[in-house]
Amino acid sequence: MQAVQFDAHGDRDVLEYGEFPDPECGRGDVLVDVKAASLNHLDIHTRRGLPGVDLDMPHIPGSDAAGVVAEVGEDVTRFGPGDRVALLAGKSGGDDEFSRKGDQTLAPDFHIIGEHVRGVHSEFAAVPEANLAPVPEGVDWETAAAAPLVFQTAWRMLRDRGELQVGESVLVLGASGGVGHAAVQVAAEAGAEVFATASTDEKLAYAEELGADHTINYEEDDFASEVRSLTGGRGVDMVVDHIGAQTWQDSLKSLVKGGRVVTCGATTGGRPETDLNRIFWNQLHVIGSTMATPGQAEEALELVWDGTFEPRVRETLPMSEIAEAHRLIEEREGFGKVVVVPDSEL
DSSP states (O other): OEEEEBSSOOSGGGOEEEEOOOOOOOTTEEEEEEEEEEOOHHHHHHHHOOTTOOOOSSBOOOSEEEEEEEEEOTTOOSOOTTOEEEEOOEEOOSOSHHHHTTOGGGSTTOEEBTTTBOOSOBSEEEEEGGGEEEOOTTOOHHHHHHSHHHHHHHHIIIIIISOOOTTOEEEESSTTSHHHHHHHHHHHHTTOEEEEEESSHHHHHHHHHTTOSEEEETTTSOHHHHHHHHTTTOOEEEEEOOSOTTTHHHHHHTEEEEEEEEESOOTTOSOOOOOHHHHHHTTOEEEEOOSOOHHHHHHHHHHHHTTSSOOOEEEEEEGGGHHHHHHHHHTTOSSSEEEEEOGGGO
C-alpha cells in the first residue's frame, strides 16, 4: 500500500509518501480502507519528536481517518465488511482500574494511535475494534475524518473536565485551529457566552459563524485586557488554552475569581512561566484534559453527524502532498482542519 511515513524526526523534508507493507488484521482488528484522513498539531509534534516517545521507524503518522471496513478479525463483533467507520485514536489495554471504571484516558498505559504507535495516514489501516465509531450514511468522508479527535477533545474539556454550565462565560484561544473551532461550538451549544481569539479578522468572522459572541484579534489587542473590558472587569468563568507558554499568563489574568483554565495542549511550549500568587489568591483551578472516553467521543460525534457541530475544512489535499499539509498547520494558514486523501481515491 501507499502510506505517509518518516524514518527520522525532523522538518517537513523527512516526510515521504510511498510503498509500505500492508497491515495485518489481527483477531480483534478491523482493516479499514481509508477514504480520507486529517491532520492535527499532534502530527507536527510527532514528526519533530516528542520527549519520552521512542517510535518504531519508519513511522506512519495520523490520528484521524475515516473509511470503509475491508476485513474484520475473527473476534470482531461490532463491524462487518462495508461498514462506514471513523477512528477514535485514544487507546489503553483495558485491564487496569481506570479502564474498568470507564475512563481509560487515566490508565497508565493510555496512548494515542499516530503518536505512540503507527497511525492512519495510509491507504489501509488495521485498527482495534474498540477504536472505531460508526459513521452514518450521508456523512461525507471529509467531515468524518476531520471531526473525531478535535470534537471529542473539546467535548471532554468543556463538558466533563471543565463542567461548563449554562450561562457561564468561556474564552477560547486559537479559535481558528482544530480544537479551537470545535471548542467554540461545544461552548455555544452548552449555552455559554463565548469569547474567541484569532489572528485575523477573517478567522474571527468564521468563529462568529460558529457561535462566538465576542471576538478578539490577538495580533492587534492584548486579549486579557480586552476580556476584562468586555466583562466589565469581571473576567470569564473558563479559559480553553491549548496554546501553552505564549498565552498562559494572560489566560490566568482573564479569569474571574474561582475561575478555571482547561488545557489539552501546548503548541507554543509546555513550560510556561506561571503566577502562583494569582492562582492561590484568586483560587483558580488549573485542569488538564486528554482526548475522551469512547462514550464521550461518540456523544460528541452524534452532534457532528446530525449537523449540530460543523468541522470546518480549510484545505483538502492528496496524501502525496503531505508536506504542504504540514506547512498549512505549522504556519497557521486558514480556519479549521486540513484533510488528506489517498492518491488512489482521487
